[in-house]
Amino acid sequence: MFATPVRLARGQPGFFRRSMDEFKRQAGIAIRLEGLHRPTRAFPLIYFDSPDSPDRCKIMSDATNFGGLSQASLSYVPGAKHREAEDGGRIVGGAGAGANGGTKELEETEEPAHALFKGSISTELPPNRADIQRSGFAAWRTRDRGYSLFGKLLWDIDPFAYLALRIKSDGRKYFVNIQTESIVPTDIHQHLLPTYTTGQWETVIIPFSAFVRTNYGMVVEPQKEMLRQKVRSVGIGLTDRVPGPFELCIADIYATNRPPTREVGREDSGFEFESQGGGMMGEIEPRQKKGEPERILI
Structure with a gap:
């Protein structure tokens, strides 16, 4: 149960450190009585505010998965210190717009400390891999947080309604991915x-209600609510x-x-939904036609 050199090298704390951090977090919730009211402070998932923060993430691409030719990296760029706003948001340096294109409340001029997700997309198929028919993707995600004395470490974001990201984009079509402890691990x-x-x-x-449940990039039915706990x-x-740099x-x-x-x-999720019947019963029970008497299911 002790941390291995590989885990420590990736910026992950050891078992006892994780247990102590989880104890402090749960004790803080109890002391502040956060379970009795709606939280107003931001709940951190990943802050790229230290040189070892990218080590807590995993890089994926067609090159790492099946020998494709795309390239991707995630590196730390030093900058202004992050701080929390009174309304529960995060304030970081960098001139730009406010939340979802709105006006900023504070003027920020310094570039914030951040991670740079950079690389190049190639749609060329890898040689000697006749089973591969499509290529050209890159992604990153946070690493599994491991275990503590309290069990497997997972985020409980059920008291929150929104996911916020402070970013600077090149305008390409990126997707935000959230993975839960679902019955289907690949969802x-x-x-x-x-x-x-x-x-x-x-x-x-x-x-969070706007996220779409997918499996290997395809929309999955039924669209169950995200297991935010x-x-x-x-x-x-x-x-x-x-193809090209990003x-x-x-x-x-x-x-x-x-x-x-x-x-x-x-409707802004980037996925298209076909007009279908009303859930599972719509698959076995045809729709009622206009003028047809009502059918009663017993």
Whole structure:
């Protein structure tokens, strides 16, 4: 149960450190009586505010999965210190727009400390792999947090309604990915990363209810609500399969109850939904035609 050199090298704390951190977190919730009211402070998922913060993330691409030719890296860029706003949001340096394209309350001029997700997408198929028919993607996600004396470490973001990301985008089509401790391990909840000011720092806020349940990139039915009590990881992927370089800066990702200034819904998720019948019964019971007497199910 002790931390291995590999885990320590990746910036992950040891078993007893994780246990102590989890104890402090749960004790703080009890002392502040957070379970009795709606939280107002931001809940951190990943803050890229230290040189070892990218080590807590895992890089994935067609090159690492099956020998493709895309390249991707996640590196730390030093900058201004992050701090928390009174309304539960995060304030970091960098000139740009406010939440979801709104006006900023404070003027920020310094570049924030952040992680740079950078690389190049190639759609060329790997040689000597006849089983591969499509290529060209890159992504990163937070690593599994391991175990503590309290069991497997998962995020409980059920008291929060929104996911917030402080980013600077190049305008490409990125997706935000959330993985939970689901019955189907390969299920991922995804939403298009909305950007409004390309090349400038901005805070984008996405309702958790707007995320779409997918499996290997395909929409899965039924669309069950995200299991927000047991979140394993959060990350960002680029799957537009457009050859060429990409660059995305990420300062913070956190859960919050601060509503966005611009509404974002499931229709903005980047996925198309076909018009279908009403759930499981619609598959076995045909729709009632106009003028047809009502059928009563017993």
